[in-house]
Amino acid sequence: MKSEKLFVIAGEASGDLHGANFMQAVLDENPSVEFEFWGGDKMQKVAPKGLKKHINELAFMGFIEVLMNIRTILSNISLCKKNIEEFQPDALVLIDYPGFNLRIAEWAKTKGIKVYYYISPQVWAWKQNRVHKIKKVVDEMYVILPFEKDFYKKFDIDVNYVGHPLIDEIQKHNFKASDEFRVKHGLDERPILAMLPGSRKQEVSKKLPIMLKAVEKLTTHQIVIAGAPTLTKEFYAQFNENTQIIHNETYELLANSNVAVVTSGTATLETALFKVPEVVCYKGSSISYAIAKRLIKVKYISLVNLIMDKEVVKELIQNECTPENIEAEVNKLVNDKAYRNSVLNSYNDLEKILGGGGASKKVAQSLLKTIH
Numbered sequence: 001m002k003s004e005k006l007f008v009i010a011g012e013a014s015g016d017l018h019g020a021n022f023m024q025a026v027l028d029e030n031p032s033v034e035f036e037f038w039g040g041d042k043m044q045k046v047a048p049k050g051l052k053k054h055i056n057e058l059a060f061m062g063f064i065e066v067l068m069n070i071r072t073i074l075s076n077i078s079l080c081k082k083n084i085e086e087f088q089p090d091a092l093v094l095i096d097y098p099g100f101n102l103r104i105a106e107w108a109k110t111k112g113i114k115v116y117y118y119i120s121p122q123v124w125a126w127k128q129n130r131v132h133k134i135k136k137v138v139d140e141m142y143v144i145l146p147f148e149k150d151f152y153k154k155f156d157i158d159v160n161y162v163g164h165p166l167i168d169e170i171q172k173h174n175f176k177a178s179d180e181f182r183v184k185h186g187l188d189e190r191p192i193l194a195m196l197p198g199s200r201k202q203e204v205s206k207k208l209p210i211m212l213k214a215v216e217k218l219t220t221h222q223i224v225i226a227g228a229p230t231l232t233k234e235f236y237a238q239f240n241e242n243t244q245i246i247h248n249e250t251y252e253l254l255a256n257s258n259v260a261v262v263t264s265g266t267a268t269l270e271t272a273l274f275k276v277p278e279v280v281c282y283k284g285s286s287i288s289y290a291i292a293k294r295l296i297k298v299k300y301i302s303l304v305n306l307i308m309d310k311e312v313v314k315e316l317i318q319n320e321c322t323p324e325n326i327e328a329e330v331n332k333l334v335n336d337k338a339y340r341n342s343v344l345n346s347y348n349d350l351e352k353i354l355g356g357g358g359a360s361k362k363v364a365q366s367l368l369k370t371i372h
Contacts, residue, residue, distance in 0.1 A: 004030065004371060007089040008037040009080065009104060011097030013199045013229060014266040015119070016040030016055055018165045018360070019095050022118060023047060025364035033368075036087045038080060041229065052083045056230045077103055084108065091371050094138075095119050102130060105137040114371065118142045118363050120159070124151045131155045140370060142363045145307060146353055160366060165359040166266070167351075170273055175255035182256070185224075185246055191258035193221040193330070194276065195243075196250065198263040199228035201235070206283050207321070208239045211261050214326035220334070221258065226250040259333050261326060268302040268313065272350055277343045279314050279329040280304075283321040304346075307353060312346040 006026065010019040020042035026033050027046070035047040040055040053076070077100065084092065084104075091114040094101040098121030105115045120143045123130045134141065134157070141159040143149060149161045181187075193215060197208040208225070215223055225236060227247035236245045246253055250267075254260070254274035262271050264282040271278045280302040300306050304313050314329045316322070332339055 003032040003034060004091075004368070005034045005036075005087060005089040006091055006093055007084050007087055008035060008039065008043070008093045008095065009097065009101055010037070010039040010043065010055065010095040011100055012055055013040065015095040015097055016042045017169065018119060019043045019093075020046050021165055021169065021360040022093070022095075022363055025360035026368065028361075029364050029368055036083065036089070038083075053079065073100070076100070080104055081107055084113070085111075089113065091116055091367070093118060093367070096121060098123075098127075098130065102133055102137070106133065109137040114139050116140045116142070116363075116367055119144055119165075120148055120152075124148065131157070140366070142359075142366070144359060145303070146355070147307070147309075160362075162359040162362040163357060164269070164354045166270055166273055167354060168357040168359060170251065170270075171357055173251065175251050175274070177256045181249075181252055185244065187222060187224070187244070190220065190222045192253070192256055193218065193223050194253050194257040194260040194262075194271075195223060195225045196260060196262040196267045196271065197225065198265065198267075199230060201231065203263060203284075204228070204231065204235075207263050207281055208236070210283065210321060210323055211281065211326060212240050212243065213323035214261065215330060216323075217327070218330065218334075224253055224257075226253050259330060261330065264301045264315075266303065268304050269307075272304045272313070272347045275344055275347050277313075277333040277340050279316060279326055279333065281321045281326060282315070282317045284318070304350060308346060308350055312343060312350070 008019050008023065010016050016039050019039050023035055023043060023046040035050040036052055037043050037050050038053040039051065044051045092108050094105060094115065094117045096119040108115050115138050117138045120141060121130060135155065142162050143159050144162060144164045146161065149159055152159045195211055197204045197211055223243050225243055225245045227236060227245045229248055233245055254271060254276055257276045260271045260276045260278040262268050262278045262280055264280055268280050282301055301315055301317060302313055305311055305315065316325050
């Protein structure tokens with residue numbers, strides 16, 4: 001079997017997870033494939049020698065934040081092109097992270113490098129004009145949300161729907177609630193409220209103080225923060241040094257949790273797949289939010305509500321994201337049995353809509369068949 005060379009680019013924690021699973025699936029099909037990549041620790045575990053740039057240095061969010069870091073971003077783009085040229089891959093595999101990845105895709109196309117995109121940018125939500133660029137510069141697109149196939153069809157683009165890779169990740173480890181987890185982390189018998197404030201410094205700094213204030217009076221539960229792999233215990237301690245922080249065990253934490261306060265993003269779907277009733281929070285800089293509000297074309301910000309096309313989980317956005325509103329919703333999820341059950345029943349429907357697993361394997365097999 002010929003040794004293929006793939007260059008993979010992921011720009012944030014969820015991309016690192018899906019990138020690692022994809023790379024492992026490729027190696028399961030063809031162990032001689034060589035990888036170089038921009039990614040994180042999980043991808044590095046799969047291909048220890050391939051890391052060229054770590055995601056810790058890449059995550060910028062919001063319009064203002066991107067403008068402030070534009071120099072760094074532009075120099076990263078140059079460095080990435082240089083890495084790709086030196087490696088001379090058979091194909092480029094891009095994972096989400098559109099602002100960066102679409103620029104690389106455009107350049108790669110001029111160089112005659114085949115471009116595969118796994119996990120579509122959220123073009124259905126905003127920046128729909130990106131669809132035209134995708135049509136020009138991407139050879140094959142693999143999507144993970146059921147409604148994306150129909151969305152792309154409107155633009156005469158045939159994409160591959162492979163199912164959601166989170167289903168595989170969760171099934172693979174068979175996470176369960178356990179006394180072992182509580183003992184390991186010195187937790188008491190009370191139910192756990194999991195707090196998932198995001199993975200980037202600026203979003204955690206903006207949202208975590210509000211989230212913590214909201215649950216100050218909730219003595220029936222113990223509060224546990226899911227620490228992002230890129231942020232230290234000291235960073236979290238500045239907001240509340242008494243709250244327990246658990247790093248790199250978010251799925252174990254969710255498997256043991258009774259209720260959750262979650263920042264918008266992939267975490268909303270992860271929480272739902274673990275059957276944990278949640279309230280979804282979003283608060284950005286006022287300028288970034290004002291711009292986003294004008295551009296965004298969807299009714300909801302959480303993946304749960306988007307996929308279900310109705311409000312399953314409460315979304316508290318910007319000015320509604322207050323300690324009082326979060327507290328009221330948490331109390332409802334904890335104390336109102338009928339309300340809690342309606343959320344859990346919708347989660348079961350959500351799982352059915354997402355279908356079976358096997359996303360990484362499907363992408364790996366398709367890519368290796370079509371690479372030449």
